[in-house]
Amino acid sequence: xxxxxFVLGLVGIVADKLVAAFGSKxxxxxxxxxxxxxxxxxxxxxxxxxxxxxxxx
Amino acid sequence: xxxxxxxxxxxxxxxxxxxxxxxxHAVNAASELYDTTERPLVRRYEAEQLSCFEGAxxxxxxIAEVRARWAPVRAxxxxxxxxxxxxxxxxxxxxxxxxxxxxxxxxxxxAVVLEAIDAAEALRRAVATATKARAx
Numbered sequence: 001x002x003x004x005x006f007v008l009g010l011v012g013i014v015a016d017k018l019v020a021a022f023g024s025k026x027x028x029x030x031x032x033x034x035x036x037x038x039x040x041x042x043x044x045x046x047x048x049x050x051x052x053x054x055x056x057x
Numbered sequence: 058x059x060x061x062x063x064x065x066x067x068x069x070x071x072x073x074x075x076x077x078x079x080x081x082h083a084v085n086a087a088s089e090l091y092d093t094t095e096r097p098l099v100r101r102y103e104a105e106q107l108s109c110f111e112g113a114x115x116x117x118x119x120i121a122e123v124r125a126r127w128a129p130v131r132a133x134x135x136x137x138x139x140x141x142x143x144x145x146x147x148x149x150x151x152x153x154x155x156x157x158x159x160x161x162x163x164x165x166x167x168a169v170v171l172e173a174i175d176a177a178e179a180l181r182r183a184v185a186t187a188t189k190a191r192a193x
Contacts, residue, residue, distance in 0.1 A: 039095065039099050039134075040102060040127075040131050040134070043099060043102055043103040043106065044124070046103075047103075047106045047107070047120060050110065051116060051120065054110070054116060
């Protein structure tokens, strides 16, 4: 038996196991887009309600 | 804030080849800028419209004037948001590619990031114009 080949093979297997355990080959999760506030449209809707209330007798 | 973003970006371009890390820093800073900018703008927009209900002014024409004056600000805020989402996606995709061993096309990513920075600057200009128009 070629001992050098055996040791190299063993090292390869151990290295593969280490990479599988600690190294991640999966791409990192993409960052989430910034959260969106209801914002300008919600303000307009609120003001329109207020205007409608003002018009009512 | 926008100037410091641009300065950091230009320094990185001048110093050495820009990297994905530079792009990530710029996108994160732009996201923070968006988070801290939009909410106060919406509050100001609301306050200006609510002020139309006070005093002798007729509410409807006053509100119409506020909305017309703020329209460019709203459009610029929307554009900033859209370019920011695109920049985040571009940087994220490039980072994922790099993790898989693919050489990222940093130039393309940086172009998208620069668009987001330009959009932030456009928003700043739109707010300044709307504020100046009110002061008149």
